[in-house]
Amino acid sequence: MSGVSLQNVSKSYGSLTVIPDLSLDIAEGEFVVFVGPSGCGKSTTLRMIAGLEKVSGGQIFIGGRDVTWERPKSRDIAMVFQSYALYPHMNVADNMSFALRLAGTPKSEINERVLRAADMLELTDYLHRKPRDLSGGQRQRVAMGRSIVRDAYCFLFDEPLSNLDAKLRASMRTELALLHKQLERTMVYVTHDQIEAMTMADRIVIMKDGVIQQVGTPKDVYNTPVNTFVATFIGSPSMTLLPGELSDQSGSMCIQGSGFELPIPDRLKSRAGASPTKAVTMGMRPEHFAAEARTAAFAPVDLEVKVAEYIGSSQFLAANLGGQDVTAAVEVGPEADLLGDGQYFFDTSRLYLFDRETGRAL
Known part of the structure; x- marks a missing residue:
């Protein structure tokens, strides 16, 4: 089995259960967006896929491999967080290549990967700049570039655009969609913004209280909502x-x-x-x-x-x-x-x- 598969995954913190029983198959190369209100469990699910949260039950497969108990670095994933988390004393090129240098990747390969990612993200002219000299959108592209150079099997995004203004968010949505077409990799994206979900996703996973309410294409969830929660959550203004x-x-x-x-x-x-x-x-x-x-x-x-x-x-x-x-x-x-x-x-x-x-x- 390829792609990402969650089988009867649950997550509890003591007596508090936030994900009771979640099963989902994400196809290889698919762009899936988890969406829902704050506290619905979407970020917790993403962090379990990444290995940043341990599951309380169930199994997680990435690329057909059981990674349920593997450490994050062994899962062949790359993650982009809400915070850019860039090193302020390093320039763009050094920020993007940091993980590769830490892993002992040959210098020639590092340079090739960084230049390829920079060209893809239109950052070639900014490789020698420090984060303080970049706009918010450029910093977010650097954070994405840092993930791209790792050439991971699966890319995970945890509300990466929430710190940007509305106009920049709209342009970054387009860039992410184009990036997915270029990389042809599995991408799992978490957001509370249903416009982001509708405009970028191959399929949308709508969650409430740790339970998946509906999974489908943007057209499916908009035209045939399965319940009143989905009906009022998808669409702006709401139904x-x-x-x-x-x-x-x-x-x-x-x-x-x-x-x-x-x-x-x-x-x-x-x-x-x-x-x-x-x-x-x-x-x-x-x-x-x-x-x-x-x-x-x-x-x-x-x-x-x-x-x-x-x-x-x-x-x-x-x-x-x-x-x-x-x-x-x-x-x-x-x-x-x-x-x-x-x-x-x-x-x-x-x-x-x-x-x-x-x-x-x-």
Whole structure:
């Protein structure tokens, strides 16, 4: 078995269990992102893969080899931390080559690896500079270069972009995605930022309270969330959840709630009809609202707009629907005035339904 495999891995600190039972297979060359709120266990999982945390149970395989009890240096991994952790008295080249020099790698090979990594990360012109003379993004690239020169089987990233400003984070996301294509190595990335997860990952692992909630491609977890936690965690602004009741009027199934009555889309009718309860939760993504009906699937809803935020061609609306808070992202063009109270339209073909008691998707 190649790649990284976690089999029934658990982690406890005394009587406190943070990872009860986690199993996951990561294919060789895959870019997998662990995402979730603070305290969900994603960094602990990464540190167990790295060998920085001992497992309480289960096994970890890297490249088909059982490394459960091996030391970090024997696991053929390279790790990039949230902190750059650069040596301030060394220049870029020396920082990048430090581990190789410590391992006694021949000087000619060190120079070749450093130059190759520097070229890849656009650091060639900065090799003789000290960390204090670099920007935050350049320092993070040096930290990544230090890992790249090791030519490891697997690269681990623990929230490496969280110290950067928003614009730099966006450009670094692109650089990391390109780096993965160039290296073609297995990468495991941890973040609490779902935008990072959506834009970089081959697959996303969404965690809550030490338990994997869903594993899938960005498209899978966005379009078919398995429960209300995933539905509200993935997507920005997040999905609005409203309580409702299923009803069948003259053979037409719909969902009714405070201030709305919307038809059930065809893709959900069989599952809604088989639901053991009529009490459900309806999910509405903000981007599925519109100022006018575009197709027959768009149904009218009356919104009381509390705040309208201008973001160019769209406006974010913090609104009220039947006494309940909803968020809508309405495309109206950059010249439109700020929107107000009135009738809007929701694309019912993109409606979501969840069991109100369990939170599981219907």
